[in-house]
Amino acid sequence: EAQVTQNPRYLITVTGKKLTVTCSQNMNHEYMSWYRQDPGLGLRQIYYSMNVEVTDKGDVPEGYKVSRKEKRNFPLILESPSPNQTSLYFCASSPGQGFSAEAFFGQGTRLTVV
Amino acid sequence: QKEVEQDPGPLSVPEGAIVSLNCTYSNSAFQYFMWYRQYSRKGPELLMYTYSSGNKEDGRFTAQVDKSSKYISLFIRDSQPSDSATYLCAMSPIYNTDKLIFGTGTRLQVFP
Numbered sequence: 001e002a003q004v005t006q007n008p009r010y011l012i013t014v015t016g017k018k019l020t021v022t023c024s025q026n027m028n029h030e031y032m033s034w035y036r037q038d039p040g041l042g043l044r045q046i047y048y049s050m051n052v053e054v055t056d057k058g059d060v061p062e063g064y065k066v067s068r069k070e071k072r073n074f075p076l077i078l079e080s081p082s083p084n085q086t087s088l089y090f091c092a093s094s095p096g097q098g099f100s101a102e103a104f105f106g107q108g109t110r111l112t113v114v
Numbered sequence: 115q116k117e118v119e120q121d122p123g124p125l126s127v128p129e130g131a132i133v134s135l136n137c138t139y140s141n142s143a144f145q146y147f148m149w150y151r152q153y154s155r156k157g158p159e160l161l162m163y164t165y166s167s168g169n170k171e172d173g174r175f176t177a178q179v180d181k182s183s184k185y186i187s188l189f190i191r192d193s194q195p196s197d198s199a200t201y202l203c204a205m206s207p208i209y210n211t212d213k214l215i216f217g218t219g220t221r222l223q224v225f226p
Contacts, residue, residue, distance in 0.1 A: 004157075033213065040122070042218035043158075043202070050212075058213055090157050098210030101148060105157030 002027050006091050006106035013081055013113055021076045021109050023091030031094040031103075032074040033058070034066065036087040043090065049074055050097055081113040117141050120203055120217030129226050133190040137203035137217045140184065144205040144215075147179050149188045152200045152219065161201070162188065165209075193224045 004025045013019055025032065033048040035058075045058030049068040063085055065077040074093075078085060088110050094103035120137045127133055135149075145166055150158035162177040164170045164186075170177045178187040186205075190197055203217040 031210075040218060042120075043204075043214075043216040045213045048212055056212070092157075094210075096210045098208075098212055099206070099214050100210050101146070101160060101163040103160070105159065107157050108155070 002104060004091055004093050004104045004106035006089070006109050008109060009107060010110050011112070013111070015082055015113055016080050019078050019081060019111075021078075021089060021091075021111070023074045023076065023093075023106060024072050025074075025091075025093040025104070026072065027093060027095070027104065028071065029093035029095050029104075030071070031096065031098055032068065033092045033094075033099060034064070034074070034076050035090045035092065036060065037090060037108075038087050046076070046089075048099075081111075083113045085111065086113050087111060115140060117215050118203065118205060118217045121220055122218055124221040124223055126223045126225065127193055129193060129195060129224055131193050131224070133193050133197070133222060133224075135188040135190075135201050135203075135220050135222070137186050137205075138184055139186070139205060139215075141205075141207070141215075142181075142184065143207040146206050146209055146211075147177070147186050148204045148214070149175075149177055150202040150204060150216075152202060154199075158202055190222075193222075195224050195226055198223045 034046040047066040091106040176189040200219040204214040
């Protein structure tokens with residue numbers, strides 16, 4: 001089954017404690033992206049990757065890091081989480097060199113930073 | 115001003131009603147328009163996709179694009195309780211884009 005898998009689904013952490021949210025896709029997609037979803041603000045792109053070792057900033061990259069060492073994985077790293085990073089996070093993947101109508105979203109990770 | 119505006123709702127309708135969901139946008143370069151459905155605690159899933167102007171129909175769903183007015187719509191006929199979800203519009207100027215621009219979503223509730 002084609003899917004984008006995020007882990008964990010729910011996470012409560014404390015300010016400053018480094019964390020990683022993993023994202024893995026089994027469709028051999030080149031493009032992967034991270035979004036955060038907040039009430040009244042919708043989905044905003046954090047980072048994206050066009051292929052292995054190629055990443056770029058989206059609209060709200062501050063406080064986040066990513067890496068793309070393998071095609072299937074695109075982890076999101078919060079080196080020092082703060083309460084304003086409390087949000088619902090989605091990973092997406094898409095074939096080709098960008099986000100298209102054939103993109104898949106993961107199930108989401110609800111992060112709370114206290 | 116946001117690039118894409120969408121009424122957040124909530125929109126509450128009885129089963130069987132015709133639902134109209136809308137987005138307006140400011141960037142005349144947008145050519146590709148999508149509607150996503152997002153159930154509670156799930157990721158968005160693509161519902162409809164249209165290119166440029168015109169209508170597209172898929173079962174009970176019809177997507178309309180009016181580029182002259184910078185206005186897109188999603189109509190749901192014979193709405194069902196299972197249609198209760200948040201509907202997100204999204205758009206981009208090209209097919210393979212580095213990012214989609216999303217609306218904030220409209221929450222729809224269809225009651226029996």
